[in-house]
Amino acid sequence: MGDDFESVVVDDEYKLVRVRTPFVCLLHWVIVASVITLCVTGLYVGSPILMFGTGEPYDAFVMAKTRFVHFVTASVLLTALLLRLYHSFSPSTRRDIYEILPTPSNISGALHLMWFYLTGKGRHEHYRYLNPLGGISVFLMICLFALETTTGFALYSQQANHISWGWALWFPSLMGRIFGGMPGVRLLHHLGMYCLLSLVVVHVYMKVYVSIVFKEADIVSIISGHKLFRRDVIAQY
Amino acid sequence: MSEEKIRLLNQLDRRSFLTLCAQISAALGMSSAMVPKIAEAIEKAARRPSVVWLHFQECTGDSEAFIRSTSPSTAELVLDILSIDYHETIMAAAGDQAEENLKKAITENRGKYIAICEGALPTATPPGPAGKKGDYLTIGGRTGLDIAKEVCGGAFAVICVGNCSSYGGVQAQRPNPTGAMGVGEALGISTVNIPGCPHNPVNSIATVVNYLLLGSLPALDKHGRPKFAYEKRIHDQCTRRAHFDAGQFVQEWGSEEAKKGYCLYKMGCKGPQTYHNCNIVRYNDHTGWPIGAGHGCVGCSEPAFWDRMSPFYGRLEGVEVPFGGVEATADKIGMTLVGAAGVGAAVHAAYTMGKKRSDDDKGGEDK
Ligand code: HEM
Ligand code: HEM
Ligand code: SF4
Ligand code: SF4
Numbered sequence: 001m002g003d004d005f006e007s008v009v010v011d012d013e014y015k016l017v018r019v020r021t022p023f024v025c026l027l028h029w030v031i032v033a034s035v036i037t038l039c040v041t042g043l044y045v046g047s048p049i050l051m052f053g054t055g056e057p058y059d060a061f062v063m064a065k066t067r068f069v070h071f072v073t074a075s076v077l078l079t080a081l082l083l084r085l086y087h088s089f090s091p092s093t094r095r096d097i098y099e100i101l102p103t104p105s106n107i108s109g110a111l112h113l114m115w116f117y118l119t120g121k122g123r124h125e126h127y128r129y130l131n132p133l134g135g136i137s138v139f140l141m142i143c144l145f146a147l148e149t150t151t152g153f154a155l156y157s158q159q160a161n162h163i164s165w166g167w168a169l170w171f172p173s174l175m176g177r178i179f180g181g182m183p184g185v186r187l188l189h190h191l192g193m194y195c196l197l198s199l200v201v202v203h204v205y206m207k208v209y210v211s212i213v214f215k216e217a218d219i220v221s222i223i224s225g226h227k228l229f230r231r232d233v234i235a236q237y
Numbered sequence: 238m239s240e241e242k243i244r245l246l247n248q249l250d251r252r253s254f255l256t257l258c259a260q261i262s263a264a265l266g267m268s269s270a271m272v273p274k275i276a277e278a279i280e281k282a283a284r285r286p287s288v289v290w291l292h293f294q295e296c297t298g299d300s301e302a303f304i305r306s307t308s309p310s311t312a313e314l315v316l317d318i319l320s321i322d323y324h325e326t327i328m329a330a331a332g333d334q335a336e337e338n339l340k341k342a343i344t345e346n347r348g349k350y351i352a353i354c355e356g357a358l359p360t361a362t363p364p365g366p367a368g369k370k371g372d373y374l375t376i377g378g379r380t381g382l383d384i385a386k387e388v389c390g391g392a393f394a395v396i397c398v399g400n401c402s403s404y405g406g407v408q409a410q411r412p413n414p415t416g417a418m419g420v421g422e423a424l425g426i427s428t429v430n431i432p433g434c435p436h437n438p439v440n441s442i443a444t445v446v447n448y449l450l451l452g453s454l455p456a457l458d459k460h461g462r463p464k465f466a467y468e469k470r471i472h473d474q475c476t477r478r479a480h481f482d483a484g485q486f487v488q489e490w491g492s493e494e495a496k497k498g499y500c501l502y503k504m505g506c507k508g509p510q511t512y513h514n515c516n517i518v519r520y521n522d523h524t525g526w527p528i529g530a531g532h533g534c535v536g537c538s539e540p541a542f543w544d545r546m547s548p549f550y551g552r553l554e555g556v557e558v559p560f561g562g563v564e565a566t567a568d569k570i571g572m573t574l575v576g577a578a579g580v581g582a583a584v585h586a587a588y589t590m591g592k593k594r595s596d597d598d599k600g601g602e603d604k
Binding site: 046047048060061062063064066117118120158181182183184186187190191193194195197198199201202205209213 | 571582
């Protein structure tokens with residue numbers, strides 16, 4: 001792996017190592033914020049229970065506004081995801097796509113880690129970047145993002161039949177054909193949210209767990225871009 | 238034109254004839270300046286297009302809608318606009334004479350007549366040694382498939398009225414014991430589909446008038462539906478849309494909200510997934526349409542709506558859980574997933590905390 005990240009000495013035992021650029025950190029939190037917004041607004045769209053004020057159209061436009069927020073956030077999410085993916089592939093940055101793709105070595109690494117987390121047996125390596133299990137869960141998240149954005153934009157283009165963009169016409173029909181009509185697309189969009197949320201629960205738990213148990217400031221690494229490593233571990237890199 | 242027809246034609250009320258022309262021009266999205274031209278086209282058509290109307294697996298609801306349209310009246314429809322040479326429900330002939338009429342119509346006007354189909358075609362083979370493909374529908378000793386093949390094969394155009402002939406309708410719903418299919422799918426031909434349950438006669442007539450006026454069939458969407466009638470979504474032209482945007486929803490049938498005419502989204506309205514102009518053209522002499530009358534849209538103009546748009550009174554489909562075959566709703570499944578993930582994390586945390594305590598003297602961080 002490249003040595004293009006500076007290391008900062010903290011003390012005799014620990015060393016701060018830069019593992020991400022600030023931009024990638026920023027993208028992570030943009031993605032987190034938009035996913036939360038999309039889930040909240042999406043759930044309301046799926047099951048509108050609240051009514052504000054008199055509830056009369058002149059007074060409140062709850063559904064319209066909620067959907068507006070959902071759609072704007074959808075674009076923010078898509079942009080952030082595309083930028084993040086570009087980062088994974090771009091030769092000018094560290095190509096972390098190899099840590100994310102479910103290659104045989106990543107899968108076996110992930111299984112080892114899972115075995116370790118569940119039974120405490122085996123060895124826990126120190127990973128400078130994503131560990132194989134984290135990589136796989138990010139891969140699954142990316143798949144779900146792909147599902148949410150394709151089904152989401154298919155639903156969106158349904159109401160956009162005044163738009164003359166080509167995709168607005170073929171996209172819903174393609175999605176409809178794959179998923180059994182627009183209700184099927186809608187259902188998948190809805191279920192996809194729950195799958196994503198369950199992964200997020202696992203993701204956050206694992207990060208908190210690793211940060212506490214291995215004292216590597218794993219969570220800090222997605223905020224400041226630095227990870228804390230013991231000197232004897234860093235010798236591996 | 239026969240003496241009889243001319244006599245009846247002369248009795249026609251000019252005003253209702255022009256009303257019809259105006260409605261057709263509106264449905265086709267033409268300006269009112271076109272009304273005289275439409276009237277002229279209909280009047281001048283040297284020979285009104287010969288129409289053969291076939292019935293397959295159906296409830297005659299589309300014929301019923303056709304007959305019940307009071308402007309134009311049935312007489313006007315039959316005599317003024319179309320020359321309906323065969324229609325099992327409204328023709329006077331019966332038995333051999335009827336079959337004779339059909340034969341005559343399709344041989345005399347080969348390549349020029351319009352075949353209107355009502356009802357789905359069963360394509361399955363009944364069990365038993367005597368079963369033949371398509372046997373579930375037999376008319377005059379021939380299978381519906383056979384008749385459809387012959388009649389549609391020689392037609393200038395095939396117009397499918399109603400959801401059944403367009404996409405199979407209720408009889409094609411899972412598990413579809415008779416193998417019912419839309420006519421286009423069953424015969425592998427392209428058809429003009431006027432789905433709906435029933436079709437809206439204005440759309441069907443407008444399609445024919447489009448042909449009279451321009452000599453061609455109207456532009457179709459990906460499901461074979463004329464764009465002039467099926468390009469817009471129910472939800473986008475719904476009279477209750479302001480309530481949707483405002484977040485005012487009927488939560489229960491018979492409630493105060495229902496009386497106030499709030500949006501039916503939560504009661505399972507499929508308007509957001511359905512393309513049709515029933516909210517503009519309306520049914521029953523242009524007086525009403527389902528959502529106007531307080532019932533959610535069930536998506537009757539969409540392919541396989543019985544399977545895909547159900548439950549009619551719920552927003553999302555139940556999901557079949559692979560083990561046990563129970564139907565669960567999407568939300569229950571989702572909550573279970575997220576819950577399971579959360580519980581898993583909690584259990585793991587408790588386990589490691591306990592383990593860590595017992596491991597502490599071993600310098601547990603590296604574990
Ligand atoms: C993490 C990402 C997302 C989540 C969790 C999410 C969640 C949801 C949920 C729960 C619904 C309600 C579904 C229902 O029950 O009918 C919904 C509706 C919808 N979402 Fe998303 N969504 C996401 C991304 C997107 C994206 C990228 C788009 C693209 C424009 C999008 C467009 C839509 C549309 C058009 C609807 C239907 C709104 C309506 O019927 O008025 N969503 N979303
Ligand atoms: C909607 C919620 C979330 C989503 C979709 C999400 C998604 C992701 C993705 C795709 C990555 C890997 C790519 C990258 O480096 O940017 C990642 C990494 C990371 N996330 Fe999240 N995340 C979410 C919430 C959180 C939260 C709340 C935390 C904090 C507790 C967190 C902490 C981390 C950390 C520490 C990493 C770096 C992992 C490593 O280098 O080993 N995430 N997240
Ligand atoms: S009643 Fe149905 S079509 Fe009308 S606004 Fe509500 S959801 Fe849309
Ligand atoms: S409201 Fe929906 S189900 Fe009812 S006639 Fe119109 S398209 Fe068909």
